[in-house]
Amino acid sequence: MDHRARLPLELGLPRGARPRRWMPTLAAGLSIGEYARSLERRLAFLTAVLLAAIWALGGQGYFWPAWAWLGLGDLVLLDFTAGWAWRHPPGAIRRVACVWALVGAAAVILVFTWLLTWLLAGVHSFWPAWALLGLATAGSSYSLVALHDRVLVAHGRRALRARIDMLTHTRRQAVAAQAAELRRIERDLHDGAQARLVALTLQLGRAELRVSDQPEVRRLIKDAQHEARQAIEELRDLARGIVPPLLADRGLVAAVESLGARYGLGTSVDATMHRALAPAVENAAYFVIAEALTNTAKHAAAARSWIVISEERRALTVVVGDDGAGGADPAGSGLAGLRARVEALDGSLKVESPAGAGTVLEARLPCGW
Amino acid sequence: MRVVIAEDLALLREGLVALLRENDIEVVAQVEDGPGLLRAIAGHEPDLAIVDVRLPPTFKDEGLIAAIEARRRQPALGVLVLSQYVETAYASELVGEHTAGIGYLLKERVGDVRAFLDALRSVAAGGTVLDRQVVAELLAPREGADQTLPGLTAREREVLALMAEGRSNTAIAESLVVTPGAVEKHITSIFAKLDLGACDEDHRRVLAVLAYLRVAR
Numbered sequence: 001m002d003h004r005a006r007l008p009l010e011l012g013l014p015r016g017a018r019p020r021r022w023m024p025t026l027a028a029g030l031s032i033g034e035y036a037r038s039l040e041r042r043l044a045f046l047t048a049v050l051l052a053a054i055w056a057l058g059g060q061g062y063f064w065p066a067w068a069w070l071g072l073g074d075l076v077l078l079d080f081t082a083g084w085a086w087r088h089p090p091g092a093i094r095r096v097a098c099v100w101a102l103v104g105a106a107a108v109i110l111v112f113t114w115l116l117t118w119l120l121a122g123v124h125s126f127w128p129a130w131a132l133l134g135l136a137t138a139g140s141s142y143s144l145v146a147l148h149d150r151v152l153v154a155h156g157r158r159a160l161r162a163r164i165d166m167l168t169h170t171r172r173q174a175v176a177a178q179a180a181e182l183r184r185i186e187r188d189l190h191d192g193a194q195a196r197l198v199a200l201t202l203q204l205g206r207a208e209l210r211v212s213d214q215p216e217v218r219r220l221i222k223d224a225q226h227e228a229r230q231a232i233e234e235l236r237d238l239a240r241g242i243v244p245p246l247l248a249d250r251g252l253v254a255a256v257e258s259l260g261a262r263y264g265l266g267t268s269v270d271a272t273m274h275r276a277l278a279p280a281v282e283n284a285a286y287f288v289i290a291e292a293l294t295n296t297a298k299h300a301a302a303a304r305s306w307i308v309i310s311e312e313r314r315a316l317t318v319v320v321g322d323d324g325a326g327g328a329d330p331a332g333s334g335l336a337g338l339r340a341r342v343e344a345l346d347g348s349l350k351v352e353s354p355a356g357a358g359t360v361l362e363a364r365l366p367c368g369w
Numbered sequence: 370m371r372v373v374i375a376e377d378l379a380l381l382r383e384g385l386v387a388l389l390r391e392n393d394i395e396v397v398a399q400v401e402d403g404p405g406l407l408r409a410i411a412g413h414e415p416d417l418a419i420v421d422v423r424l425p426p427t428f429k430d431e432g433l434i435a436a437i438e439a440r441r442r443q444p445a446l447g448v449l450v451l452s453q454y455v456e457t458a459y460a461s462e463l464v465g466e467h468t469a470g471i472g473y474l475l476k477e478r479v480g481d482v483r484a485f486l487d488a489l490r491s492v493a494a495g496g497t498v499l500d501r502q503v504v505a506e507l508l509a510p511r512e513g514a515d516q517t518l519p520g521l522t523a524r525e526r527e528v529l530a531l532m533a534e535g536r537s538n539t540a541i542a543e544s545l546v547v548t549p550g551a552v553e554k555h556i557t558s559i560f561a562k563l564d565l566g567a568c569d570e571d572h573r574r575v576l577a578v579l580a581y582l583r584v585a586r
């Protein structure tokens with residue numbers, strides 16, 4: 001990180017890094033108002049502790065500091081809610097803050113009035129108790145109703161995000177697992193059923209040699225071998241449809257080069273890749289290229305055909321182009337199928353094909369699999 | 370003939386060993402992976418190695434890599450590569466610069482025992498044998514293709530394909546139901562069209578096969 005890049009970060013720091021002191025100093029960059037307010041909170045706290053200490057040292061008994069606490073707490077509530085209302089834009093939160101500020105103000109007035117009646121008229125019972133309780137209840141009820149929606153919406157949003165995260169995660173897992181599974185099936189077909197059938201034809205071949213003097217038996221064996229060969233071929237085609245063996249064994253670039261050679265379009269392949277790709281990405285990229293080349297061969301009548309595969313940090317980009325007829329229909333069954341396949345990997349597919357000016361297909365496949 | 374077999378599936382390996390022994394071919398070693406193959410050819414100096422493409426540990430193309438390396442170390446060694454599938458790219462790599470003593474066949478060709486044994490002997494004797502599927506793919510007319518073999522007739526293509534499989538003129542004649550004389554005429558015509566000058570017959574056959582591979586590259 002260079003010097004200039006670090007600067008704004010440091011400027012942003014003092015908020016959290018401001019030294020915590022018992023008494024704030026003006027030098028800390030506070031305005032007079034902020035200074036007074038933070039002083040007030042600290043003084044209220046100090047007074048509350050001091051009174052409790054005096055009560056504790058003065059023989060305890062009736063806990064009179066509670067009354068002082070009530071008054072001080074009320075002041076702090078007023079201060080907090082007013083500040084709160086000031087900072088928030090018009091809306092539910094500001095309304096709730098205002099209500100609590102009113103509750104606080106009413107409580108201050110009630111307590112002071114009671115103080116006066118106590119000092120002047122000697123009224124001993126704390127008559128505002130019910131009024132205070134009523135105010136608190138009213139304030140709470142109002143807050144509950146006013147913030148209800150907000151809380152629900154926030155909760156709903158959180159739940160939705162969690163669900164999206166989970167679905168994204170499980171879909172990735174499913175797609176990756178499917179790709180790995182397909183590779184396994186391809187290998188199993190070759191090394192399992194197909195290999196057994198090969199061993200069978202071998203045994204039949206050996207048997208055939210031993211009955212060279214019995215034409216009937218030889219013919220039966222030949223027929224059996226023919227069946228076995230047929231089965232082997234079907235299995236091979238099946239396996240190739242699942243994953244082309246060259247793709248499974250040598251990776252995308254080798255498979256694509258072979259594909260290009262097979263179409264005989266003189267396709268140039270330009271690939272920059274730095275690491276092995278996840279099977280899901282490799283399969284999708286391969287099928288995009290295979291379909292695009294098929295289209296070029298079938299529809300384009302192109303003189304030039306090219307493939308560019310490039311890998312950035314987070315995505316594989318596959319471009320397949322030709323200089324043929326153009327006018328490809330992105331809604332065609334082949335291209336629509338490709339789009340679905342690419343989008344299942346959170347990728348995107350662009351088809352540029354102005355009539356008469358060639359076709360360029362660009363697929364972007366995220367690599368974080 | 371002394372043979373080394375590199376195949377990881379016991380069922381197939383044992384079947385192959387039995388088949389070869391029944392036909393008086395000596396199997397001097399059986400191995401299951403690439404390094405095993407290289408050790409075996411160093412120790413036994415066989416005439417021929419039969420190698421599966423997919424071998425442990427990764428079951429990708431280590432058999433092919435090992436076969437190419439084995440030939441680099443012992444250029445006189447015949448190498449017959451067997452696989453569940455054929456890729457023209459693999460055929461090109463296998464043939465490389467040295468065309469003699471190379472075979473590349475689908476595994477199921479072992480079922481036709483006589484043809485398989487012919488292929489074995491041909492490769493051990495320095496011939497070139499390519500599976501008809503590789504040949505077919507190399508010969509397939511391509512959509513929009515501008516590069517095929519120059520001016521061969523359909524019949525000549527068939528003959529060339531059979532030559533690439535390592536068949537003798539007699540076998541080709543039988544297979545196409547024509548006279549050996551007709552086959553010879555086709556072959557002479559192919560050699561002329563592929564511009565393969567006067568040199569010995571076997572070598573020209575190999576060159577004809579290579580003409581395919583050059584088209585594939």
Ligand SMILES: Nc1ncnc2c1ncn2[C@@H]1O[C@H](COP(=O)(O)OP(=O)(O)O)[C@@H](O)[C@H]1O
Binds near residue numbers: 300328336
């Ligand atoms: N590279 C191309 N050059 C010209 N036309 C194209 C190309 N690719 C596709 N098209 C046109 O777009 C249509 C839709 O393509 P696609 O979805 O692959 O369906 P399909 O190939 O099965 O017809 C094709 O029928 C063809 O007319």
Ligand SMILES: [Mg+2]
Binds near residue numbers: 295334
């Ligand atoms: Mg199409």
